[in-house]
Amino acid sequence: MDASKAKANLLKEDGNKCFQNGNYQEAEALYSKAIQKDSTNAKFFTNRAMARLKLEAWDNCIDDCLKSIDLENDNMKGYYYLAQAQLAMHHPNEAYHSALTAYEICIKTSNSSAGSVSSLVLQAKKEKWEAKEKDRIRRHSELLTELEDGLGHVAAYEKHSITARIKNGEISQSDGEEEMKEVEDSTRRKIEELQNIFAISDPKHLQRREVPDYLIDGISFAIMHDPVVTRTGQSYDRSTLIEHLRRSSTDPLTREPLRIEDCRTNIALKAACEQFLEENGWAVDW
Amino acid sequence: MAAQKRSIKELTMLNNDPIDGVEIDHDDKDMLTWKITITGLEETPYEGGTFILHVTFPNDYPFKAPVLSFKTKIYHPNISNDDKGSMCLGLLRPDSWKPSTRMTTVLAFVKQILTTPEPDEAIEVNIAKEFKDNNKEFTKKAKEWTKKYAKR
Numbered sequence: 001m002d003a004s005k006a007k008a009n010l011l012k013e014d015g016n017k018c019f020q021n022g023n024y025q026e027a028e029a030l031y032s033k034a035i036q037k038d039s040t041n042a043k044f045f046t047n048r049a050m051a052r053l054k055l056e057a058w059d060n061c062i063d064d065c066l067k068s069i070d071l072e073n074d075n076m077k078g079y080y081y082l083a084q085a086q087l088a089m090h091h092p093n094e095a096y097h098s099a100l101t102a103y104e105i106c107i108k109t110s111n112s113s114a115g116s117v118s119s120l121v122l123q124a125k126k127e128k129w130e131a132k133e134k135d136r137i138r139r140h141s142e143l144l145t146e147l148e149d150g151l152g153h154v155a156a157y158e159k160h161s162i163t164a165r166i167k168n169g170e171i172s173q174s175d176g177e178e179e180m181k182e183v184e185d186s187t188r189r190k191i192e193e194l195q196n197i198f199a200i201s202d203p204k205h206l207q208r209r210e211v212p213d214y215l216i217d218g219i220s221f222a223i224m225h226d227p228v229v230t231r232t233g234q235s236y237d238r239s240t241l242i243e244h245l246r247r248s249s250t251d252p253l254t255r256e257p258l259r260i261e262d263c264r265t266n267i268a269l270k271a272a273c274e275q276f277l278e279e280n281g282w283a284v285d286w
Numbered sequence: 287m288a289a290q291k292r293s294i295k296e297l298t299m300l301n302n303d304p305i306d307g308v309e310i311d312h313d314d315k316d317m318l319t320w321k322i323t324i325t326g327l328e329e330t331p332y333e334g335g336t337f338i339l340h341v342t343f344p345n346d347y348p349f350k351a352p353v354l355s356f357k358t359k360i361y362h363p364n365i366s367n368d369d370k371g372s373m374c375l376g377l378l379r380p381d382s383w384k385p386s387t388r389m390t391t392v393l394a395f396v397k398q399i400l401t402t403p404e405p406d407e408a409i410e411v412n413i414a415k416e417f418k419d420n421n422k423e424f425t426k427k428a429k430e431w432t433k434k435y436a437k438r
Contacts, residue, residue, distance in 0.1 A: 218386045219348055221296075244385050247346075247349050250384075253384060254384075
């Protein structure tokens with residue numbers, strides 16, 4: 001290792017100490033100095049990204065993550081911090097892909113962070129759904145306003161022609177006023193009806209907010225996103241099962257010896273979880 | 287976090303589908319400790335007694351078993367006769383615990399052990415010996431303790 005690389009490493013160590021003490025500003029500065037000395041070490045960038053996450057400097061954090069991924073393809077931490085920064089910036093679609101990549105790297109490399117990365121995947125999924133929901137609610141309320149306005153215009157037109165007929169002497173003043181009142185009443189009723197229809201079609205009124213048992217992990221009792229099936233036929237989320245197997249290499253149901261290699265992805269169930277979450281992002285917090 | 291989530295769900299399940307003679311109380315601020323009141327079953331030496339049991343969920347619950355501790359003194363081969371009042375046998379033993387075991391099962395198990403002690407897995411060896419060799423004397427003492435410590 002040449003001198004500047006060694007010096008860079010020392011700066012990084014100092015940065016880590018500052019980070020551990022909660023001095024993120026100083027840590028960021030030290031990591032920057034380390035990068036000046038040696039800009040080829042992916043770790044320096046992921047460490048600075050971590051400090052920048054704490055400092056809520058999302059854009060800069062994302063730059064560091066991308067740089068670290070450039071330097072080192074299977075950079076789990078790079079993708080993990082990237083997903084967090086993207087979530088903070090309300091880019092749930094990008095965050096979802098980054099988190100999923102981090103998760104896949106975790107599984108491939110048996111990284112012990114699979115549990116927290118898996119929660120991040122679900123969090124991103126939830127926010128994706130929330131964005132879609134928000135958009136749907138906005139579209140519906142715009143449509144409702146438009147239809148209400150339309151009914152208003154029709155009423156105004158009818159009232160206008162009644163006024164004209166009164167002026168021409170086709171109908172009496174009192175008959176005309178009665179007709180006007182009728183138009184107003186019927187318009188009001190139509191608008192009420194329309195509002196009712198929209199309210200009923202709101203999924204909040206329709207769905208019972210419950211997650212079916214078969215999508216629930218028997219250990220964490222939360223919805224799964226990567227179910228694997230054991231020899232007993234029971235499925236668990238891969239991340240919770242890994243967490244269990246780290247403590248005891250046994251089947252969670254029978255205590256027979258079990259290794260993660262013995263389990264297979266439950267593809268059909270995974271698709272079912274995926275589809276359910278697509279339409280019911282709230283299930284993540286359920 | 288995960289322990290919290292699961293304990294809340296277990297509580298909801300038990301509220302929807304309660305176990306006879308078992309009441310669960312908890313502090314909203316601390317979902318990892320349950321205070322349980324068990325009514326002594328008829329035709330057992332514990333009849334007429336009310337027993338307080340604390341369940342503590344470790345931080346890595348459900349990967350680790352919940353910890354059971356009787357706060358009411360009880361004369362029983364499977365419950366330690368000290369200030370801990372711990373009960374740790376069968377499915378609760380670290381080497382038998384399965385993370386898929388639900389609290390409904392655990393509490394049903396506690397009820398069953400109160401009805402039918404397991405002297406071969408005893409923590410109080412002397413009580414177990416008495417239970418096997420001189421059941422009359424065991425029943426008498428257990429009844430006395432129930433009267434003395436577990437009457438409301």
